[in-house]
Amino acid sequence: xxxxxxxxxxxxxxxxxxxxxxxxxxxxxxxxxxxxxxxxxxxxxxxxxxxxxxxxxxxxxxxxxxxxxxxxxxxxxxxxxxxxxxxxxxxxxxxxxxxxxxxxxxxxxxxxxxxxxxxxxxxxxxxxxxxxxxxxxxxxxxxxxxxxxxxxxxxxxxxxxx
Numbered sequence: 766x767x768x769x770x771x772x773x774x775x776x777x778x779x780x781x782x783x784x785x786x787x788x789x790x791x792x793x794x795x796x797x798x799x800x801x802x803x804x805x806x807x808x809x810x811x812x813x814x815x816x817x818x819x820x821x822x823x824x825x826x827x828x829x830x831x832x833x834x835x836x837x838x839x840x841x842x843x844x845x846x847x848x849x850x851x852x853x854x855x856x857x858x859x860x861x862x863x864x865x866x867x868x869x870x871x872x873x874x875x876x877x878x879x880x881x882x883x884x885x886x887x888x889x890x891x892x893x894x895x896x897x898x899x900x901x902x903x904x905x906x907x908x909x910x911x912x913x914x915x916x917x918x919x920x921x922x923x924x925x926x927x
Contacts, residue, residue: 820860821861822860822861822862822863823862823877824865825862825863826864826865826870826917827864827866827915827919828866828869828870828917829917830850830851830852830917832916833916833917834855835894836895836896836915837915840887840891840894840896841879842858843855843857850866851865851866852864852865869918870917870918872918876912876921877921878921878924879922879924880923881925882925883925883927884902884910884911884923884925884927887923888911888913894916895915896914896916897914898911899912899913899920900912909925910924911923
């Protein structure tokens with residue numbers, strides 16, 4: 766899927782979600798805090814001003830939704846919500862994102878880097894759950910990290926200051 770097609774897909778998904786919620790535009794979203802409102806992410810709702818110019822959502826492609834969900838939930842504790850057979854969203858407790866089904870994954874682009882207090886433990890679990898280490902642990906000023914691919918083919922990294 767080309768970048769242009771991916772952007773078109775994201776726009777279509779946003780429109781579909783808005784229409785499913787009975788809204789005709791993003792401007793119609795109610796972002797005010799109500800006494801009975803539940804936090805969308807983490808412990809508190811962020812105001813639009815607090816969200817301004819911050820990464821809000823990260824989407825990945827995957828060749829296998831169920832394996833991807835198992836991998837990230839078992840290793841990193843992410844929670845998932847399915848939106849049909851070809852899309853699932855996740856929350857890691859701080860950031861949200863999603864995985865959409867694709868026939869193949871193109872390498873390159875931004876590298877998502879996760880943090881762990883125990884690199885050896887996370888590396889072992891990544892291998893156990895079908896991930897592949899593509900760059901062995903190396904040191905850099907301030908810490909160490911390694912790169913891996915998940916069962917769906919996405920490359921990420923894990924770093925630690927320990």
